[in-house]
Amino acid sequence: xxxLIVPSRLSPDINGNVLTITPESANWEYVGFEVxxxxxxxxxxxxxxxxxxxxxxxxxxxxxxxxxxxxSNLGQRMNIFEKTPPYAVYVPAQGRYQxxxxxxxxxxVCLAPGKGTYEARVITPEDIGVExxxxxxIERRIHNIxxxxxPADSLLVVEVFTPEGHWxxxxxxxxxxxxxxxxxYLEETYYHRINPAHGFAVQRVYTDDRSLDETxxxxxxxxxxxxxGYHPVSAPPGYEVxxxxxxxxxxxxxxxxxxxxxxxxxxxxxxx
Numbered sequence: 158x159x160x161l162i163v164p165s166r167l168s169p170d171i172n173g174n175v176l177t178i179t180p181e182s183a184n185w186e187y188v189g190f191e192v193x194x195x196x197x198x199x200x201x202x203x204x205x206x207x208x209x210x211x212x213x214x215x216x217x218x219x220x221x222x223x224x225x226x227x228x229s230n231l232g233q234r235m236n237i238f239e240k241t242p243p244y245a246v247y248v249p250a251q252g253r254y255q256x257x258x259x260x261x262x263x264x265x266v267c268l269a270p271g272k273g274t275y276e277a278r279v280i281t282p283e284d285i286g287v288e289x290x291x292x293x294x295i296e297r298r299i300h301n302i303x304x305x306x307x308p309a310d311s312l313l314v315v316e317v318f319t320p321e322g323h324w325x326x327x328x329x330x331x332x333x334x335x336x337x338x339x340x341x342y343l344e345e346t347y348y349h350r351i352n353p354a355h356g357f358a359v360q361r362v363y364t365d366d367r368s369l370d371e372t373x374x375x376x377x378x379x380x381x382x383x384x385x386g387y388h389p390v391s392a393p394p395g396y397e398v399x400x401x402x403x404x405x406x407x408x409x410x411x412x413x414x415x416x417x418x419x420x421x422x423x424x425x426x427x428x429x
Contacts, residue, residue, distance in 0.1 A: 165378030169194045187405035188344045189268030195258035204253045209271030212246040217262025222255040223277040238352045242282035249273045269311035269405035297325040313404040319392040329387035329416040343406040345383040356396035
């Protein structure tokens with residue numbers, strides 16, 4: 158198995174956790190990511206410490222309490238592939254949160270360094286920008302959960318639905334140079350879900366000099382680390398592919414560079 162793949166555990170631990178990525182485990186500086194599968198009535202309580210958090214209700218409903226505010230019965234998407242935007246909750250650094258599952262639920266916890274600049278808030282489906290990006294067989298559906306236009310110290314969070322037989326994160330692009338205004342340095346995680354769940358996805362991560370060049374077959378629940386390089390995703394015929402992206406770096410902005418060998422594909426798709 159590639160060192161860039163972090164698989165979900167088959168069974169949750171006592172806290173419901175099935176996946177944990179820390180800056181230490183990823184051998185980088187900014188991004189952390191966790192996934193929890195909580196049973197109805199189960200609670201998760203955590204402090205944010207030096208990190209800010211974006212709690213994404215992937216499926217199911219929950220009561221969410223923070224040190225600053227509380228919200229009851231959040232959630233309307235009972236299955237990720239309903240493709241409706243999720244509810245999410247932003248929690249600043251030096252805060253705390255409690256999630257109580259009203260139904261069985263899947264929760265993603267997106268983490269990055271925080272300064273406590275902003276207060277806890279709920280992000281509703283109506284707050285989330287929806288766009289169709291690309292055309293032809295590189296068309297995909299984007300839900301901008303925590304884009305750079307919305308307040309946070311470090312986090313950028315987005316989810317993507319790639320139809321069967323399509324490619325996304327395409328043309329291949331990278332954001333591994335601190336070279337603004339042209340390109341920003343952002344670490345990134347991809348959390349993949351597949352419909353039907355017995356299917357697979359393909360992701361390649363590669364650099365210009367090919368010092369990193371990995372092509373990976375991914376199963377439902379796998380996460381992929383993108384420390385650098387281009388990182389396109391393919392959904393095989395018959396299988397929809399979902400992924401949740403978490404990005405963070407020294408500057409909170411998404412400025413990327415397309416692979417010049419493949420950038421022409423976008424112009425071809427636009428002309429169809």
